[in-house]
Amino acid sequence: MLFSGIPFLFYFLPLVLALYFAVPKKLKNSVLLFFSLVFYGWGEPKYLFLMLFSITQGYVFGLLIEKSRGKKSSKVFLSASVLVSLLLLSYCKYADFSIETFNSLTGLSVPLLKVALPIGISFYTFQILSYAVDVYRSVVPAQKNYIKLALYISMFPQLIAGPIVRYSDIVSQLDTRTHSLENAAYGIRRFVIGLSKKVLIANVLAELGSAFKESTQQSVLFFWLYAIACTLQIYFDFSGYSDMAIGLGRIFGFRFLENFDYPYISSSITQFWRRWHMSLGSWFRDYLYIPLGGNRVGKMRWLFNIFVVWFATGIWHGAAWNFVLWGLMYAVLLVNEKLWLLKRLNKSKVLSRIYTMFFVVIGFVIFDADTVDSAFGTLEHMFGFGGVSAVTGETLYYLKSFAVVLVIAIIGSTPLVKKLCQAVKNTKAGSFVLSVAEPICIVLLLTACTAYLVDGSFNPFLYFRF
């Protein structure tokens, strides 16, 4: 089920809210788990069993790891849990990709398995992995209550597109959490902001992307317009989903960590990855990079570690070589920065941001492409080597038609509005005006989002395919 869909907003959400707040405290986790399973099974019920199997193996191995703590078997149980998780993920996500790669390298034609990717598998697998590792590392005790562990993994606000919540971050909230007016109001604000980011900005920018792909009069300007729109769309789509997840979590009393921190104002790629999909970056740092030795190793090993992490980051996003290329591009850029560029970037605020956004845009062109060849084709056209006109009438039409949305998106990707609101809030009069204006804005945004959804077609979240 989609957050940005009528069934979720006007059937599922009111029902789950009404029941959740109606039942006594001891039943709240069960209600939330039940609705999370309905949420997941809504579109693809068959994959519910796969998720329940993953949860069960995580639960059983978690208990076994704890029971055998200090013994060799503890490591065996951890390895078994990790292996089961990775095998499931590999089979569902990477089997056909591996066969295709094998076929293209050998010239053979091994038939594809045609495995459909269960929604959100990359996210919940990583949560189960982190749980098993954290139990093994004694960071957290194993969860003895199946409902609580199942709820942690399948909780619908963050189930299918993150943020990747660590068990250690919410274990105490699974037992006791606060439900308050303040939490509910904060949650609603975040949810409405996220919904608006997705429906009013990302979906509209997606239309520009579709117009570009269907165009018969592409131009250099149109390629750049597409690249910029795509970069903004991915941010508003994904950060919008995270806002909605954090907001919904807060309504139910959970505090999920932030996942985005205005990544497009970064002055280096290093900083960009500290602000972009933070829960994934920190996951790879803690569960892959550091176990590999991190930077406390020799230079060659350190380089190897970085490339492994970024290869994994790339391929986590999708089973295709363009995602690998995207990840490895960042590996090269980060190594470059760590070795010599970072110090120089600090000297110019403007140039450093241009440099960062240049590579971020290039990155998302590679990310959005269907194949590596088409990614290079797009880049070739962007830099004027594709033999298309510099500009066409059609390009100017779309530029004019999407100019306001693009400007709103660019401003919205910076902390400008947040700072402005904060400055107004700090004055007595401003605080009063905001308190009156806020509910009005929320209703206006909800009305606009509903109107766009009622009128619009199906627009799945981009990160669902991961």
Place this chain on the structure above:
Amino acid sequence: MKNKSNLFVVLTAAVFLFGLTIFGILSPDKEFSVSERRPLAAFPKITAEKVFSGRFSEEFEKYSLDNFPLRDGFRRVKALASYCVFGQKDNNGLYYADGYLSKLEYPEDLDSVKKATDRFLEIVETYADEESKVYFSVIPDKNYFLAEKNGYPAINYDKFIAYAKEGMSSAEYIDITDLLELDDYYRTDSHWRQERITDVAERLAEKMGAKLDSEYAVNKLSSDFYGVYSGQSALPVRPDELYCLEIEAIKNSTVYDAETDSSITVYNKENVFGKDPYEVFLHGSKSLLKIENPNSVTDKKLIVFRDSFANSLAPLLISGYSEITLVDIRYISPKLLERFMDFEGRDILFLYSTGVLNNSITIK
């Protein structure tokens, strides 16, 4: 203060979400959207197979969208937000310029034109008798007059029509573009206005060797004609006026509808209040109609392969013919034609709008 502000936020959001949910549950479901001219999705049947295959959720999604409370109002809000707040030039491909609603017809698809003209030639080769004269005419859609001058991307009409002409080089081409202007089209609909195209009928008849009676009486049918684009665009626009032209030949003509094997009238005035008032003209979409003019002074007969633009034009041609057969090959396969009609001694006119030629996938 902070608590009050939080309370307002929670209350407003709750009233919005729960209010619309309850309103939606209590409102009776609708079967048809008049504004969009389409049937609405019904509540899906619940079966285990549907639930487990995910089809139930898909159908429920459609149902929830189609039966959303205040659906037309929300669609209007979207259209207005799109134009006025986000400054978008079109909304779902529909745009408003110079007081007219139109739909972007872009880019040109010459393969589609070729597919259409090839099919027309096939019909000529298969059915036309040696004596038959074959004519071809292209009706420009509204964008011809509206798009480019208002900065909207448009078909290159000169190239498009020249290409179509070339494809139908064995037919005599009748140019009508010089007779048309924006005023000849409804502001809220895709079609042309019958009361404004008598000169087009004259030109076609003259080139085809027929003589028309042009003493029409103008009959106003409605002041509230909301054309197909008004519902699709969801914008608040002024309605059109709907007229039909009367003449003895039209009054005396009989129309045979092969689909229903029955006689119908040239104008169906009940449709003024129906889902599509343009269906006043020859009852709307029909695959095969035969109009007979019993008082005709000529025995000239004509077959028109056409789209819906001909619904309002054909009645104007009837005074020059004893019989006009109208064929819409979007609804009947050309292979079946010999079962229903006679081509002998009949001239053939292919009269198509640029919109259909550019989307000829609809042609069978």
